[in-house]
Amino acid sequence: MEIIVCIRRVPDLSEAEIEIGRDGVSLVDDDLDYDVNEWDNFAIEAAVQLKEQHGGRVTAMTVGDEESEDVLRRALAMGADEAVHLVDDAFDGSDALGTATILQRAIADRPYDLILTGAISGDEARGHVGPMLAALLDIPMVALATELSVEGGTVTVRHEVEGGLERVTRMVLPALVTAQTGLNEPRYVSIRGIRKVSGMEIPVLDAGDLGVDGSRVGVAGSAVTVEEIFLPPRGEGAEMLEGSEESVIEKFVERLQREGAF
Amino acid sequence: MREIFVVVERSGDGLEESALELLTAARSLGEVTVSAVLTGAEVADLASEAARWFDDVYVFDDPALSQPDGDFQSRVLAPLIDRRKPFVTLVPHTNTGLELAPMLSVRAGLPLIADAMAIESCTAQDSSAGVACLRAVRAMHGGKVQARVAAIPAENGVMVSVRPGAYAPPDAVPGTGGAVHPETIPEGVAPRRQYVETVAPEPGAVDISHAEVLVAVGRGIEDEENLEALRSLADAMGAEVACTRPVVDRKWLEKTRQVGTSGVTVRPRVYLALGISGSFQHLGGVKGDPFIAAINTDPSAPIFGVADVGIVGDILDLIPLLEEKIRERRG
Numbered sequence A: 001m002e003i004i005v006c007i008r009r010v011p012d013l014s015e016a017e018i019e020i021g022r023d024g025v026s027l028v029d030d031d032l033d034y035d036v037n038e039w040d041n042f043a044i045e046a047a048v049q050l051k052e053q054h055g056g057r058v059t060a061m062t063v064g065d066e067e068s069e070d071v072l073r074r075a076l077a078m079g080a081d082e083a084v085h086l087v088d089d090a091f092d093g094s095d096a097l098g099t100a101t102i103l104q105r106a107i108a109d110r111p112y113d114l115i116l117t118g119a120i121s122g123d124e125a126r127g128h129v130g131p132m133l134a135a136l137l138d139i140p141m142v143a144l145a146t147e148l149s150v151e152g153g154t155v156t157v158r159h160e161v162e163g164g165l166e167r168v169t170r171m172v173l174p175a176l177v178t179a180q181t182g183l184n185e186p187r188y189v190s191i192r193g194i195r196k197v198s199g200m201e202i203p204v205l206d207a208g209d210l211g212v213d214g215s216r217v218g219v220a221g222s223a224v225t226v227e228e229i230f231l232p233p234r235g236e237g238a239e240m241l242e243g244s245e246e247s248v249i250e251k252f253v254e255r256l257q258r259e260g261a262f
Numbered sequence B: 001m002r003e004i005f006v007v008v009e010r011s012g013d014g015l016e017e018s019a020l021e022l023l024t025a026a027r028s029l030g031e032v033t034v035s036a037v038l039t040g041a042e043v044a045d046l047a048s049e050a051a052r053w054f055d056d057v058y059v060f061d062d063p064a065l066s067q068p069d070g071d072f073q074s075r076v077l078a079p080l081i082d083r084r085k086p087f088v089t090l091v092p093h094t095n096t097g098l099e100l101a102p103m104l105s106v107r108a109g110l111p112l113i114a115d116a117m118a119i120e121s122c123t124a125q126d127s128s129a130g131v132a133c134l135r136a137v138r139a140m141h142g143g144k145v146q147a148r149v150a151a152i153p154a155e156n157g158v159m160v161s162v163r164p165g166a167y168a169p170p171d172a173v174p175g176t177g178g179a180v181h182p183e184t185i186p187e188g189v190a191p192r193r194q195y196v197e198t199v200a201p202e203p204g205a206v207d208i209s210h211a212e213v214l215v216a217v218g219r220g221i222e223d224e225e226n227l228e229a230l231r232s233l234a235d236a237m238g239a240e241v242a243c244t245r246p247v248v249d250r251k252w253l254e255k256t257r258q259v260g261t262s263g264v265t266v267r268p269r270v271y272l273a274l275g276i277s278g279s280f281q282h283l284g285g286v287k288g289d290p291f292i293a294a295i296n297t298d299p300s301a302p303i304f305g306v307a308d309v310g311i312v313g314d315i316l317d318l319i320p321l322l323e324e325k326i327r328e329r330r331g
Helices: A038-054 A066-078 A096-108 A129-137 A191-196 A245-258 B017-027 B044-053 B070-084 B095-108 B224-237 B245-249 B315-330
Strands: A002-007 A009-012 A033-036 A057-063 A082-086 A114-118 A141-151 A154-160 A166-172 A175-179 A224-230 B002-007 B032-040 B056-061 B088-092 B112-123 B132-140 B145-151 B158-162 B179-183 B193-199 B213-217 B240-243 B270-274 B291-296 B309-312
Touching: A002 A038, A002 A066, A002 A129, A009 A066, A033 A038, A033 A066, A038 A057, A038 A066, A038 A114, A038 A141, A038 A175, A057 A066, A057 A096, A066 A082, A066 A191, A082 A096, A096 A129, A096 B095, A096 B112, A114 A129, A129 A141, A129 A175, A129 B070, A129 B095, A141 A166, A141 B070, A141 B095, A154 A175, A245 B291, A245 B309, A245 B315, B002 B017, B002 B070, B017 B032, B017 B044, B017 B088, B017 B158, B032 B044, B032 B070, B044 B056, B044 B179, B056 B070, B070 B095, B088 B095, B095 B112, B095 B158, B112 B145, B132 B158, B213 B224, B224 B240, B224 B315, B291 B315
Parallel strands: A002 A057, A002 A114, A057 A082, A114 A175, A141 A175, B002 B032, B002 B088, B032 B056, B056 B179, B088 B158, B112 B158, B213 B240, B213 B270, B270 B291, B291 B309
Antiparallel strands: A009 A033, A141 A154, A154 A166, A166 B193, A224 B145, B112 B132, B132 B145
């Protein structure tokens, strides 16, 4: 079975001090930590597990700058057989359709049975690249998988729907599935594991190699323009308690009691 | 007048709340007519219900459409958009909309703005000819950054997926009813997904949806072992334990304790949020405007934007202190 897993390198802002760049549309990224997108990590694990069960080959792909090679090495260390890096200045600033278009060009001419992606990326948080890629390839897809199995040329997916319910859906391969967090338990990647794959060749493909029209991707091809990014208005916000640990906890508990919390 | 499409979802036998929220969003775009687009099986009553609210209702009523299927729906709806060329097509940013919107945008050739919290019509900044555009505000990076984005409609318009709850439903049904237009599935378009079953939480599982007081925990709990202190705190308060998605993903607590858009909707009086950043996916499940008390190490966590009272601190240090103080007061 040929499995392609599409991944992305994203900044982790959970503990970061956020600063907006002078251009008003980007973050100052000097001190940001980057890692593989959380959802994508579950997609890689699912791909590797399916290969272990059924045999075949896992190819990890990313659209991203030179630094994005990190997440491909990480995927190789987790058990992907090969990686493909799609990089070109013309790709910078692609919107979801631009990214999906680049991936589609890279995938269309290869054999594939199953394509896995993360359901959302933690940075842009659109959740669009996977379904757009499926539409461009004209294959069926299911979003937000929480369980996944392959049997006899079909993939059966348990996936989240509204109201805390889940639905089970079956598709004939080739198909695309986007991974929800919790789909599996992604294996640990050690520094030693990364070092082991450091010698593996990662083919780099640019717009010319892919036959991608530069005007359809990147900033030029983005139909959606970011005018400005900003920190969310706080509104009233919480009354923040300050002082010694003892005194803030005392005040906090007093407020809870007044509201009838105990 | 410009036509706005609203793709409506079903909820049991009725319209999903988002349908009327998106109607409000559509009407905010100025002088418009608003058309509902409905797919389903045996949905004649639902179409009539939609016609009470919308100016027009395009309905695909077919057994093949009984289950939501973004792939199939996108291929069914694309020709309708191509024919009507609405200025804007609004889709709810739900789990189902997450499949439908991107696929439909590709098939109908529409620029797509994702997960909008507010929309407005605008005139393109770099255009002297006054080209119409659509502007939206959306959240990125787990709600820590927002973006103002704009798209110029293509020939078939522009699509926006709108965050549930971002707009309020209209107060009253408009005076005049709309027209229902039956549509048929385009020739040669058939489902490619097979529906197997719907899975509900196991009966007998804990039900937090009616709990008065919830002690909810997120990533800040760091380790499964630390849940013992949390349970002890909840015991001291006579509260139920709830949590965010990452805690369930790690299988530290049951799925039935997960609060959020893909978990349980709760309506407590008091919500104690411990080590929870406050993503939209989580807070979307907290209804009824409870008193929210929050503790988080990150002073810029979105939870402090909605909480009533907050402490910047490490819950692992503070949970035992909280319990001690509460037990003292309870005597």
